[in-house]
Amino acid sequence: MLDSLFPWLLVPLGLALGWALGRRQSLAATAPAAVLNPEQIGGLLRQLASDDPDQAIAALTQVTQLDESAIELHLQLGNLFRKRGEVDRALRVHETLLARPNLSPAVQGQVRRELAYDYMRAGIMDHAEQQFERLISDGHYVAESLDQIRQIAEQIHDWRAAIAAARRLEAAQGESKRALIAQYWCELAEEARRAKKAEEALQLAQRGTEEDADCVRAHLLLGGLQEAAGDKPAAAKSYLRAFALDARYLPDLLEPLYRCLLGSGDSETYLQFLKDAKEISASSLPFIAEARLLADEGIDPLDHLAQGLEVRPSRAVLAQFLEVLEKQPNVIAAGLDKPAASLRLALRRLMESAPRYQCSHCGFSPRQQFWQCPSCKRWGSIAPIDEAMRLPG
Ligand SMILES: [Zn+2]
Known part of the structure; x- marks a missing residue:
């Protein structure tokens, strides 16, 4: 008492x-x-x-x-x-x-x-x-x-x-609040998208990009809405803009850009994007994306992944390498496909349990993207963590 x-x-x-x-x-x-x-x-x-x-x-x-x-x-x-x-x-x-x-x-x-x-x-x-x-x-x-x-x-x-x-x-x-206001436009756009009001959602996301041309979220959102509306070239442009603004979003952009650029027959821009990504970021993910392109064309990507493993070692590229390795006839003949698969599965499990995003302000590390940090309440402070950046030391 x-x-x-x-x-x-x-x-x-x-x-x-x-x-x-x-x-x-x-x-x-x-x-x-x-x-x-x-x-x-x-x-x-x-x-x-x-x-x-x-x-x-x-x-x-x-x-x-x-x-x-x-x-x-x-x-x-x-x-x-x-x-x-x-x-x-x-x-x-x-x-x-x-x-x-x-x-x-x-x-x-x-x-x-x-x-x-x-x-x-x-x-x-x-x-x-x-x-x-x-x-x-x-x-x-x-x-x-x-x-x-x-x-x-x-x-x-x-x-x-x-x-x-x-x-x-x-x-x-007398201080700009445009970055914050752009987040609010994005919230409105997401509300409209959830309510299946596609046209309104597009206009609101557009307002977000106009409010703050540097708002990564607004460009990502706009890209998603344009893609959903079937406009792949416009969506690719929005996704590429998001990447140019913040290369940390690479893990979230590879798949949409693969869909939109290759889906609209623009493999040249996609290859250029991967080339730029390798130069701008230390991520191993562009190697995995290139390996996927080789496999699409019927070319064995093993050597390319081995090269990726050498220059950008990461769990992601190792898991991909093992996935290709375990299907090699000589590996199967030697009975090494099953150990390779076990190792790959263990790696995948490790990757799945690791945080995927991190707040640059307070360090909060969630598995999913939040545009307002649930911990410190900052807007736009959470971005993807590249797998290559958190290799065990
Ligand atoms: Zn935070």
Whole structure:
């Protein structure tokens, strides 16, 4: 019990004692009737110590005259209640304080800000938003309030409201929010795609690329939608743009580009893409893609994979090499096909259990792509990890 009370007592005690000492002098001079005297402060602390915070709140609300320290005590108590998850008590303290007459505009802003966070903590987002809007119109905590309104819109997946808040924030701070707004357009595009509104999804993804021409996600999304609409050349262009923007997406782009470029008869561009990929990235994946092209043409890709293994060793290229190796007649004749297959399966299992993506900000490593990191909440910070980059040392 004492452990849980300790942080409770520490802050209010310090505040209250400082306040009491300050009040003692003014009490002698003005003798007001309804300020907290040292005995009442003692009572308040006893109520907190006996874990009766409601009585402590009642004692506070009975005080009719508030000086700076008394206001600070209200705010500290309210915040402590909120931190402890006792949001109803936090709300009561802050609401009662805000209802007081004669609060200065600055104090009103301070209390309203706390109240807004209480509502957020309570999950009453519309009330929180109202308080933040009021803060903005009163000229208090403008950028912070706009950012909170944006985050509320994110939480409730109201992407158009998030765009509007981000634009207001952009104007208030004078900083570009285009990268963020492009993510919101992508969210809207994905919603439309899930609702089978293909044309609308395409237009929204296009808006994403217009908002931020460097948004990899918007180009990937646009490529997927164009491919689904049967426009393979346009899709390939979008995928290639995504690769030019961020070569880390190579693992996610090889297959779509194979489908779109070879599917539209443009093997020349595909070969050029693989050549570029080998130069730009340290990945072994272009070797695997080239081996696939050789196999498509009926050429044994074993030597090519062996070369890949030599210059870009990775589990992926080794697994592919074994897959081709175990089908070689001399390997089968020697009875080595089964051990090769076992080794390949073990490698595949290792690869399947490894994380495929990583957040460049917090290091979170999921198996699937998230455009907003579930851990640090950053947008666009998660990208594929190339298998070649995480070979055991
Ligand atoms: Zn993160």
